[in-house]
Amino acid sequence: MKSQDIKATPTRELIEKYKEEKMRYQKLVFTDAVSKLDNPNKLRETRRNIARYLTELNARRIAFETAAYNRKENND
Secondary structure, three states, X not given: OOHHHHHHOOHHHHHHXXXXXXXXHHHHHXXXXXXXXXXXXXXXXXXXXXXXXXXXXXXXXXXXXXXXXXXXXXXX
16 A cells, blocks of 8 residues: 555544554454465565554554644644
8 A cells, every 4th residue: 555545544433454554464463473474575565554554553543642742732
């Protein structure tokens, strides 16, 4: 998924995609431990997708906290 698509995704849907990707990664790791994967790049791709989702979620959290702080400062 491209970063533009991730940024356009609503937060709830992004959290769901993150959870799904995390579960997919765990299954891939277990499968790889038992028998080697046909395409080991799937692990790398999945890890990177998880990182993309977390990066966007953290950016949104920081933006929300900054906006809340600024509103509080303006009200005081």
